[in-house]
Amino acid sequence: MGRTVKQVAFLVVLAFLVVSLDLAYWQVVRAPDLSQRAGNPRAVKAMEQVDRGLIVDRHGTVLARSVRSAGGFKRQYTMPSLSPLIGYSSVRFGQDGIEKTFDTQLQGTAGDLAEALADLVLQRPKVGDTLTLSIDAKLQQAVEQAMGDANGAAIVMKPQDGEILAMVTRPYFDANQLDAELQRLRTDPSGPLFNRATLGLFPPGSTFKIVTAAAALAGGNARPDTKIPQPGDTFVVDGFTVRGSNLPRGLTDPTLTQAFQYSCNPCFAQLGLQLGWQRLQQQADMFAIGKPIPFDLPTAASRLADAGADLSRVLLANSAYGQGQVSVSPLQMALITAAVANGGSMPLPHLVTQQATRQSQSITSFEVGNLGTPLDGQVAAELRQMMVAVVQQGSGTQARLPNVQVAGKTGTAETGDGQPPDAWFVGFAPADQPRYVVAVIREHKGEGFDQAAPMARAMLQAALASDD
């Protein structure tokens, strides 16, 4: 019987060997593959175990933080109006906004190797880096309130370095309520999950006259004091009648400045035809229209005309005053305005200014750049004077401030859907040494001069009051 016992013993050892080999197969060979599988709950759990970094405004006010909850950490947001910018980080729904763009940093880059090793050994939660935004929470609040009951978007930006101080998009959502709300938000026709300031494309209306005027001045087609050849209440091009002279009674021979100041559509239609598609397109290209703007959030490319459009004279005449097929994002208009305010150079917009480890041992500032120089100094100075005139005596007087000179341009954009037009205003202050650029669109609220200019005024006032 000894022989058979030994045989059985041998078989038992062999069987244990086979089990060991299979164990090695799963624990070593297949381990990387299995840890990545969608059904493996460990990935989710690992995400919950990270103490994600803080997101703070330019003064250190906390905008997003991680708080301990049942299974690990949960994100908490302090300003719902920033939800479309900051986005969310949720175990169920993934990430969006700054939370998505800067996910790596927020999860923690841990520059210190010893610290990282200690975290690993002691199984301390991974602590993410703190991100500082250029946002000023108080200003954001003020702009959000100034928006009133309108949908739309508003931006306050520093023209020199492109820092976004406030960015409001309406309607917005509350990232704290995502679990309960996301299904409804996704199907809401007003698009609360959609950041209108960066992704919304709207007809710019008369605010686009800045681009047309820039093309005319730069190309030598006109000077600020050049008289418009055929002024009148209307202008007919190939059977299409352009309306909206807006000139005060008695002004029959306006200069380019006056046409701009009062926002005369027939005047700009003529100017557009005089420039031609090529010149207008060239200037638009220099303002980076047609390309998505590099930014910390996704942006939509503005455009002069739809791809493959029939580039007719009628379309050209309409495009010159910001109708036709012109569509721009509010961020794009803010950048064009900033180029004028800067004396020609267009800044690279940015939202995240700094990344620091939680104990601030290592701080990285993000580089400031620019998107080129769409205007030469002379043209920028002339445009600035024209924009001052708009606020001083033209269509934008409701944006005037008592002690500070404001430059700006109104816009009233027909949306072609039978609803009231979108009210626009872009501008900056102080006019001679610009510190703040504003761009605002209030959808379907009517005329720019009384529906957008007063809001721009409130925004500039709040921004100037926030001066450090």
Added chain:
Amino acid sequence: MVPRFRELGLILLAVLTVAVGWAGESFAQAGHVTTDWYRTPLTFAGLLLAAHVILVLLRFRGDQSLLPLVAILSGIGLLVLNYLDPGQEQAQIGWLALGLALMISTVVALPDVGLLQRYKYTAAAIGLGLLVVTAAFGREINGARLWLGVGPLQFQPSELMKVLLVVFMAAYLEERRELLARASYRWASLKLNPLPYLVPLILLWSLSLMLLLWQKDLGATVLMLGIALSMMYVATGRKTFVLAGLLLLAANVALTYRVFGYVHQRIDVWLHPWELANGPSYQIVQALYSVAAGGASGTGLGRGSPGFIPFASTDFIFAATAEQIGLAGMLAMLGVYVLLVLRGLQIGLLQPRAFSQLLGVGCSMVLALQCLVIAAGNVSLIPLTGITLPFVSYGGSSLIVNFLLIGLLLKLSARGSPA
């Protein structure tokens, strides 16, 4: 008093290992070593040292390796259970105490192992009786009627069945061994046909298989057959018996595959785990994730997420342990099982009489097969069956019966081995 220094040393080593694991686990969970971390390892050490001291006082001269080997396995079980469910871990300590008591009682109370031989039909009758009673009055838990209960106490009779089967088989085979082994089949001449001698055996199998299938306990069925086959092979050295037995198992599985949905499902899940990951194979897929998460060195005790596996503390403790101690730890643990089984087989081998030899081999094989079947099931090497990992899985019936096996092996070793 006979000193048992080797046993003492090895138990201290096992206890120390477990204590270190305990400190680490308490640290991992609380972020610091809790002030009462030592309580459970101290209780654990106390129980094992008490068992050791009693054996010394009894002048017990048997084996000194079995108890330390079992100690380290029980210790690993407690460590893993504490992370999965501290309540179960506390209960398991109670079962551990009962198990050790039963082990000692077996050594003390059983005057001679050979006496068991006389009670082979009693053993068979008790076993069959338990099965019938369970099938008729048992409590159904998780879709299987495996439990007999009185008030809050419940017991899984199929656990005891294993021991009864070993006793019966050892006695039966001892009587018929010569006959079964001597003559080859001469089907043509029908001379010395051993078939009549096999009839009661086959009857026993079929009956137990049928009853077990009523109870839907595939794991126990496979285990019983494995035990019976290995003992038959050891007794007779005839591979034909093994083949016949395997055919019998295949026939049973083929039959139940058609008739019983659960067997069908077990096999489908085994063949296509990933396709059914959100359905019937959820458990095994979670177990594989857990095993894989352990990697080569494991997540560490008190860390990782073995709790994602349903029934982690019973059917899947092998996978849960693999996540925490990794391949390195698992190879060590499997090594302990191999040592335990080989020691048991050696004890069997050194017995003077066929009955006690077969008893030793049978007890060892019960441990070996339980471990192999559940381990292989946990890593999807074979279809999963719901049986326990000896000394590690949570469960009173299983733990107590496994200590009974150790008690029998200890008793055998005292008589047979020169140690």
